[in-house]
Amino acid sequence: MGTFVQQVFNGLTVGGIYALIALGYTMVYGVMRLINFAHGDLCILGAFIGLTLLSGAAGSGHPGVALLLLAFVLAIAVVAAAGVLLEFVAYRPLRRADRLAAVVSALGASVLIENGIMIVWGPNVHVFPSGLLPETVWHVAGAAITFVQVLIILASVVLMAALYVFVHHTKFGTAIRAAAIDQDTARLMGINVNRVIVTVFVVGPALGAIGGLFVGVYYREAYFTMGWVYGLYAFIAAILGGIGNIPGAMLGGVLLGLFNAFAAGYISSSWQDAITFALLIGILLVRPTGLLGERVAEKV
């Protein structure tokens, strides 16, 4: 029982992080039909920026929470700016081109950012300062749950709910959904589609940067190739939920976290990823457009 509850919490924590990063994939995909393979690297860039600020300020006597908030705000700002720049340089010129050209441009951007991080921060593992947050541990039904885990789970839920409200219950959110369906017709409504795309490239990377910072705060380490690992998992989460679908990305992220935990815990740790992937493929065979994805019936 304790083990099971523990695995659920393990899964939810990383699942929340995957979901936050997956939202960036799914939003960009929704509006541009582009798999932004550089997204994971942007998120980890957020972690590195946060890390630098925290390391610089650690021991300055300021309260940890305030520093952490500052680090979050600055990291989010920089990453969102990088996201917009990326869109402008690497994707905007390819809007009307074959979609695979943009995919390869995104892969190039991923290599560029990853190696850029290596050049700036070096190839070593970087460690986040400790003691910024309480190290409280609660024991629930035989499972140990830390303050950071609870923070990540709660913050993910709040952020996702906020995003959901923004996209589904505000005027600009409706405009984003309209642009995702049909850009030209959205223009005929007076929607500035470029502004929608820029918004998506601000919101997605910003949420991703929070995800990246959570990775840093939770594991207290960051290294330059991490973006690829988290990016891939988050992308898979987005696909699992049905890419382009925002609640789908949330569901996909959480499920992927849980799959991973249960596969490692109950089946075989040596085949952990294989089991996760097999499960993913199995789900796609039953639901070829993911769990919440639209069934695209082709108009004949």
Next chain:
Amino acid sequence: MSRKFLLGAAAAAAFVATGGVAMAAPPILIGVQAPITGTYADEGQGIQKAVQLLADEQNAKGGLLGRKIEVKACDDEGTASQAAICARQLVDAHVVAVIGSYTSGAALAAEPIYARANVLQSSDGTSNQLLERGYQTWFGNAPPNSAEAVFTANYLVNVRHFKRIAVLTDHSSFATGLADEVEKDVKAVHGNVVDKAFINAGSQNFTPVLTQIKSLNPDVLYFSGYYSDGGLIRAQMQQLGMKAVFVGGDANQNVSFGKIAGSAAAGSVILNVPAPQDLPYPAAKQFVAAYKAKYGALPPSVYTLTNADGMRAIMQAIAETKSTDPKKLEGYLHHLKSFQGLTGTFAWNARGERTGSPFVAFEVDAQGNYSILYPKPAH
């Protein structure tokens, strides 16, 4: 051997014959084959920097045999295909010896190429397959898994008397090899392995595996992988309230281990040859200080130092034999009784395996400092 090489050799011969002695002697070329980009970039860059540092120091003292030492680096990205290309490039550049690569896989792909061209190779690779082909040019500079495993099994079962031993590894060639040997040797001394589990290196999320291990109530968790994961495993063990002692293999020995594990680091045990900063050898302390002075950071891991030992041994062989003839150098190294390395005193057996390294168990304290736990220091 390529035509170009033959042409080069002929040209060199002609050069000597026409009395090129009066001119500046050509430099002695030492190759570095390492993963300078990619997942292992920190280790690869560490090796490159260490070798360069040693070469610079030696050159400041006038070089070797009156010739400067020149380092040629090649990025093998940690992959077999690039490693094979690197090996051919370094051979074609007429290097005397090559330091690297960091990963056993890349070292393996390059090994036959160096062997055929008679170029010495000193790598930290510990895969048994590196020894199986019996190449005379191979000189492993890290202690072999087998020796570490014997020490580990003895330490876990006979010294600490652990009753329930859990073994954890990643999927890398090195770590699985070590874990397999430790498991075998623990069983050989009648120890009880309750679980052998795997993590995905770099995936950071180890709590699912650890939760599962916790349910088996081990009194020790032995991890054969790398420090970046080891530190996290230690931290996540504490977070999960696991009481088991953490014992890490040699790849856990890194300054970052304690930083990553944070407050959980205290009480962790790491098994390795004595680390430079804990060694009484002045050479080791001096090297680490010089490295830090030049590059602004400590070496990324102990393998930087084992590879540095490879470089030092080859320089010593050149100096002692007054030659760069590979046959002479090989003979010298194979017959060396004891080499004063930065990572301990050792030698090479006929297969090029590093022998005679004393292993120790370190304990990490809350500040991330290491102290030797076993065997108790003599003084």
Next chain:
Amino acid sequence: MSLLAIDDLRVSYGEIEALRGVSLSVEAGEVVTILGANGAGKTTLMRAVSGLLGKRGGQIAFDGQDITRAGADRIVRLGVTQAPEGRRVFGTLSVLENLRLGGFTRPGAEVRASIEQAYEMFPRLRERSAQLAGTLSGGEQQMLAIARALVGRPKLLLLDEPSLGLAPIIVQAIFRSLRQIADSGVTILLVEQNARSALKLADRGYVLEVGRIVLDGRADTLLASPEVQAAYLGKGHAPG
């Protein structure tokens, strides 16, 4: 001054020239129709006016302002809305959300009033307000597309093939609604295959052939013109 004045407009897709110097004008309060075969450039013209396409040459002025290079969103703000060819409703949004998007550039209170008016004109839409637009029938989708364009309170309404692919009975209903809209004072520029109905609704018409205006005049004149009858009305098929 005309409400819409197009002068020597040229538009190309790559090497293919779709519009080769089109000039036309629409006065405030008029209904103007453009006739032409498929591929003549009618839809290209509509998309160009709405700012969806880049122009190779010429000028478009609306209400005295040059909008040749203006972005689509600015043109909507100036008061030009469009019900595009093929209806193009946002299928996975509700009918109400579609209508609200039609008023994207307008203040909230005004949009609520406009939607109310639209519901009065098309009571079916009110019944289906919460339904996803994609589940409506073709005729209902066309009504939604027109209503959505009206919610933007246009000075000029562009209608691209409102009868395309609809059953005769629905086409009749749509044209009745268009009559009503025109009578309420909205200026309309209409592109239509169904030349007879279009000319009956319109005050004036233009005939577009391979990217050029080849004929223009009052609607009743065109309806009676032998060229138009031969090319667009078919020979001697009387009603019934």
Next chain:
Amino acid sequence: MTVPPARGILAYRNEAIGALLWALGLALPAVLDSSWVAVAAIFAIYAITALSEDVILGRGGMFDMGHAVYFGIGAYVTAILNTEFGWPIFATLPFAILAAAAVGALLAAPLIRLRGDYLLVATIGFNAIFVLAMQNNLAGITGGSDGLTGLDVPVLFGLPLESQSAMFWLDWVALGIVMVLMRNLDRCEFGRTLRYLKQDELAATTLGVDARAAKTLAFAVGAGLAGLAGTLFAVQLSTVSPTSFVFTESVTLFAIVIVGGKGSVPGVLLGTALMFVVPQFFRQFATYRYFAFGFAMIAVMVLRPQGLWPRRIQNE
């Protein structure tokens, strides 16, 4: 817009230039030192792999981001049959091709229902599963993370192909054969069928095209050719390990096809050269090498979205 007439002089001119360049390539070992001959040999191997990826991705229009699996199966089959069972290298070749083709067909059969990006993720998944299976020493014959080492030198008509030059010629001849096959593929009903499916699957099926069979066959052919390349790769390195077939290798193959130009043989060769050979020149800038590489990928796509040498629309 008029399309050039079928089989015009132009079509043959490109072929003649291709054949001439290939023939000139045979002389490379005479002018290059052995490390560059090795680069050329591995270029030929990767070019075959990229062309085989193009059968699925470029011609079949199916987003295969797990192509390293088939490459790996070819390499592993050769390595296992040679090192564990002592078969001569050339005897393993047909089995490497067939095994890879069979796995390709087997995986494709359920997957081809998936569209675009979903197929992409499923193939990524298979790549991950394959690498883990090799690392976990599946059935005790894959050698685990170390892989398998000590492959024999291939012997052709009693002649051991021992030198790097001999291996290069072997790879180069194989590349030549694959190039001819790709040209023929463009001109036969199977190749056309793939184009029909790619451009409009529904229209194609109502004309009688069995989409499932044709796509499965495309996967099998692409995988089989990758298997051939896998054998050559194992021979070139005389060692086979899981790291050569990881997901990033698949990504590179995918990018080669897009950067070069889908469905275009010269394009894919150019893509392989750009993505594999050019970085070899910049080893001394090791740290900055891949930063520049990423930048170059973006630049190529932005400036030439159709790829460096796109396929021409022409009658075939």
Next chain:
Amino acid sequence: MSALLELRSVGISFGGLRAVDQLSFSVAEGQIVGLIGPNGAGKTTVFNLITGVYRPTNGEILWQGSRITGLRPHRVAALGIRRTFQTIRLFAEMSVFENVRAGCHLGVRQHWWQGVLQLPAQRREEAELAERTHAVLRRLQLETHANDLAVSLPYGLQRRVELARTLVGEPKLVILDEPAAGLNDAESEALNETILGVRASGITVLLVEHDMNVVMKVSDHIVVLNFGRLIAEGDAVAIRDNSAVIEAYLGREDEEAAA
């Protein structure tokens, strides 16, 4: 005359929506049958059911007396059934010639490996296919456009290319989905001639069309659908006077729209 194609109580639902319900009608050999009805009545869905794009939830479809329900599209095509589409679906990157040659696919006997190896038998067959294609192009007066990119042609010609692509496969039944959509009245009159010509060459025709000018003039038999159900069938005169049809579809005849 025996029924070439027969639908018996065929039905299909999409997510609870009954798109086609208990539909039965038959197409006799040599006839031209028109299928009309308001938008969303399920006409195109019927075509998709016949050609195997959709699988019916109930009922059966018979071809020359034997069941073909649920066969996949390429198997249906192999029976000799070809179709066009409401929105033209030509292969975008191919010339007119290549588009039409695609219709020969089922007649190709070469194995894929013969093609990849370019064996002589394959080369001979390629020449035969080309000849067949050119014959159809001549018949539909498309010969001069053979090397043009199909999608660059005017709309009316594209429709004709699509028709040529169905005819080159020597079908028994051709299904035309709104062939007059986007044609002006003059063009649709020419279309009538073409459709009659197809029938004259012994091919049965089933068509969906909104242009009454076409449907009423060429159809031997007309089937009217509303909400997925059959509401009337008969010849043109009977349909024109049928009150249910007028109410659901044609509308009052006060305006020209009923045409």
